[in-house]
Amino acid sequence: MIIMHRIETARAALARAARVRGTAPVYAEDEVIDLLVDIRHLCDAAGIDFARCNYLSRNHYHHETGSAS
Numbered sequence: 001m002i003i004m005h006r007i008e009t010a011r012a013a014l015a016r017a018a019r020v021r022g023t024a025p026v027y028a029e030d031e032v033i034d035l036l037v038d039i040r041h042l043c044d045a046a047g048i049d050f051a052r053c054n055y056l057s058r059n060h061y062h063h064e065t066g067s068a069s
Contacts, residue, residue, distance in 0.1 A: 003064060 015025035017035050025031075043050040061067070 006064070 011027060014027055014031050014035055017038060018025040018031065021034075040050050042048075043053065
């Protein structure tokens, strides 16, 4: 259930980003990259270490999915 919630959260974030840009929501690699770029800009502006957040998110992902690598 938690994974489905995470997927829906990601879809909502991609859809919201598309609306802000004035485009239709698309769930593809380019749109994910664009959203990650936007998050990097946000981190820079807020003084947040994106690389650390990315590293920790990878750990959370592996814990949630039971992955070892």
